[in-house]
Amino acid sequence: DWNMSNFLDTHIAQIREQVGEDEQVICGLSGGVDSSVVAAMLHKAIGDRLTCVYVDNGLMRHKETEKVRTVFEDHFGIDLRVVHAQDRFLDELAGVDDPEEKRKIIGRVFIDVFEEVAKEIPNVKYLAQGTLYPDVIESVSVRGPSATIKSHHNVGGLPERLNFELIEPLRELFKDEVRVLGRTLGLPADMVDRHPFPGPGLAVRILGDITPERLEVVRAADHIFIEGLRREGHYHNVWQAFAVLLPVRTVGVMGDQRTYDQVIALRAVTSRDGMTADRSHLPMDFLGRMSDQIINGVKGVNRVVYDVSSKPPATIEWE
Numbered sequence: 136d137w138n139m140s141n142f143l144d145t146h147i148a149q150i151r152e153q154v155g156e157d158e159q160v161i162c163g164l165s166g167g168v169d170s171s172v173v174a175a176m177l178h179k180a181i182g183d184r185l186t187c188v189y190v191d192n193g194l195m196r197h198k199e200t201e202k203v204r205t206v207f208e209d210h211f212g213i214d215l216r217v218v219h220a221q222d223r224f225l226d227e228l229a230g231v232d233d234p235e236e237k238r239k240i241i242g243r244v245f246i247d248v249f250e251e252v253a254k255e256i257p258n259v260k261y262l263a264q265g266t267l268y269p270d271v272i273e274s275v276s277v278r279g280p281s282a283t284i285k286s287h288h289n290v291g292g293l294p295e296r297l298n299f300e301l302i303e304p305l306r307e308l309f310k311d312e313v314r315v316l317g318r319t320l321g322l323p324a325d326m327v328d329r330h331p332f333p334g335p336g337l338a339v340r341i342l343g344d345i346t347p348e349r350l351e352v353v354r355a356a357d358h359i360f361i362e363g364l365r366r367e368g369h370y371h372n373v374w375q376a377f378a379v380l381l382p383v384r385t386v387g388v389m390g391d392q393r394t395y396d397q398v399i400a401l402r403a404v405t406s407r408d409g410m411t412a413d414r415s416h417l418p419m420d421f422l423g424r425m426s427d428q429i430i431n432g433v434k435g436v437n438r439v440v441y442d443v444s445s446k447p448p449a450t451i452e453w454e
């Protein structure tokens with residue numbers, strides 16, 4: 136793609152000029168498309184003067200940490216610091232069920248952890264972030280009178296407190312353009328084509344209390360759904376898909392026993408940029424197979440429902 140390699144050349148030259156010869160750049164890696172593309176781009180521009188930090192907050196998807204290590208440490212040879220901070224996040228989140236409260240806590244703990252790691256790296260002056268065009272405009276709010284509807288913790292906060300200068304090479308781009316850029320940079324296809332994943336992770340997909348047990352339930356159900364979408368060829372036809380654990384229990388029957396267990400909601404939408412979205416028209420027999428696999432495979436779940444609302448008036452995430 137001529138436009139993308141042109142974009143890449145221009146921005147790599149800009150990054151080199153901005154960063155100069157001696158300073159270091161730090162980049163928070165989440166495993167998502169945006170931060171992955173930023174990391175690959177910075178690595179191409181300044182090589183080993185880039186350090187990536189991946190904070191395992193315990194709210195990640197199935198085998199996320201391993202995937203990030205494989206791509207960035209093994210494949211690109213990037214200096215990657217993995218911080219195991221699961222307990223810190225889960226302790227702070229214990230007993231919290233308000234969605235914005237969850238986001239605030241996760242944002243605050245993330246900054247604390249990130250700051251501690253950043254202090255260990257000498258001469259860090261810049262922070263590279265995967266801010267996209269829709270993040271920029273959603274943050275200044277074009278979404279209605281009530282300012283921002285959800286506080287996206289990956290925009291703002293970090294730079295002010297840590298006194299970094301920002302490098303945000305994706306600020307003009309939409310997600311589909313970032314994907315093209317990622318391919319141009321040689322990132323693996325399954326990483327570039329990944330669905331978006333919110334900064335607060337599975338915390339906003341567990342309605343009610345976040346506990347290690349409930350995390351396991353939603354993570355396992357999500358994994359079954361995503362693998363099913365890939366296996367049956369639906370993954371690339373949806374923009375985002377995931378499982379949500381609801382805070383209710385319903386009655387079921389297993390053998391000759393009455394059960395009283397949890398409910399998983401499956402969500403799949405089509406969209407261009409996440410600002411509006413339509414329900415995905417997944418085949419009912421596929422959804423039925425997902426339901427069977429989740430109920431048979433995930434202990435504590437006896438019912439699966441499919442979310443058929445569009446955005447607006449619903450949002451993509453349930454929190």
Ligand code: XMP
Pocket residue numbers: 238285286287288289331332333334335375409410446449450451452453454
């Ligand atoms: P909503 O739920 O607002 O989501 O329709 C739109 C897109 O944004 C993602 N999302 C977030 N991303 N931090 C993020 O980095 C957040 O707090 C957050 N909340 C929602 C959501 O997954 C969807 O792609």
